Amino acid sequence: MSTPVALMAAQPAEDQKSLPSYMRPLPLLTQLWRFLILFFISTFLLAGGLLVANARMPDPAKVRPLPDILFEVIPKVGAFESLTNVCIFLLNAMVVYVVSRMVLLERRERGCADLKVPFDVPYLTTFCNRVLFTVFDSGLRPYRLQSAYVVVAIRFLTVYSCMMVYRVFCITMTSYPATDNACQNPVKIEHPFRNMILTVVTLGSGAIHCGDLMFSGHTIILSLATCVLWDYGVYVHRWFFRVVGPLLLFAAFYFIIASRSHYTDDIVVSAYSTVTTFMLLRHRPTGALWQLQVLIRWWPCPGSSAPVESEEQHAGPSTEVVIETVSTDANAHTLEEQN
Structure with a gap:
């Protein structure tokens, strides 16, 4: 009887010295802290974009909301806007839970x-x-567990930052008429800088922002959290997060449309862009793409800017080799037949 034995043969590590200096990966913790700062910078840029979008929004008294098929199908329930925030909270709470379990799993593997x-x-x-x-x-390991939780945080920050910069261009270039919600009676922003600070601190929820259509900000965090749960939730449970995450995501989409917070196209554009960006900025043991690390490489702090030289961190993906072995009993039986 043959027994399959799986051996994990790691591919040779990339020769770091052969890479140009601008392509060598920074330490993961350095990337984490610097991309966190870059995240808040992109939030501040978005805050400025919201001011422009709010000022340029067409007058609701003169321009009516655009026709939307789902607005005609789904009844308006303004109170559902708060349920969207509940879905965001639940998805983010599950992301925190999954990442914390990944930390514990790594500690256990390290003894x-x-x-x-x-x-x-x-x-x-x-x-x-x-x-x-x-x-x-x-028992599933889609990626190597060592420092995977740091890579998750870096991936989350880089995707979110890219989406916010992308959103700045979308909401400022083209001004859509307000949907049938509170923005039909827009509030004038009397303290622009204060509104920008509130946008950074509350990620937009506590600031005045009308006219930021064409690209749903709520859908960014909803889609991003669902992607994280889909990709990394399997460390903790094989299917739970891949079922609950999308269910909450589509429930939130329903609440957004029912409360008339965004047009349907706002959700479609945002969800597609976020999921695609998440897939392009894939999981890498070395952190973010080197093109993104160029943005933070020249910073004097925080963290060290010296490239990582550890071969273990930069080892390529492992290759599973299955070797068929013949058991001792089978060998003995074969010898008896020959005799």
Whole structure:
């Protein structure tokens, strides 16, 4: 009886010295902190774009909302706008949960001690340890687990930053008439800089923004969170996040349209662009694309700008080799037949 034995043969590591200096990857933590700063810079650019979109929005008293088939099919329920935020919260909470489990899985594979809460209260301590630090493992490894959670954060920040810069151009170049929502009675922005700060701090939810159509900002975070759950949720559970994530996503799309927060095309354009960008900026053990790292390579801080020379981090994808071996019993049986 033959037994398949799977061996993981890693491909040779890329020779870092043969690459130009601008293509050598920065340390992952350096990328994380600098792309986080770049994320807030892109948010500030979007805040400026929202001011332009709000000022250039056609007068609702003169220009009626554009025809939209789903507006005609789905009844208007303004209260559903808050349910969109609930979906965003749930999706992001699941993303945080999945990434935290990935951290625990990596610690377990490295042989680290289990994490525990820093207090000892009967029953409460046990409950908190189980809720916060229980390791769930589906057994699937779509990517190498080492530092994968840092790569997830870098991928999230780079995709989100790209989408916000893209959105700036979309909402400022073409001005659409307001949908049938609160923007039919627009509020004048009396303190532009304050509104920009609120946009950065609250990611737009606490600022005045009408006219930012053609590209749904809510759909960016909804689609991005769903993509993260689809790609990395399998570390924790084989199918749960790939079912619940899309269900919440499409429920949020319904709420956006029912509350008339955006036209249908706003959702289609945003969802397609976000998912496509997420697929293009694929998971890499070295972090972001070198073209994106060029944007932050010249920064003096935070973190070191010295390229990473570790072969382990830059090893190529592993190749599974299956070797068929013959068991001892089978060999003995073959010899008896020959005799």
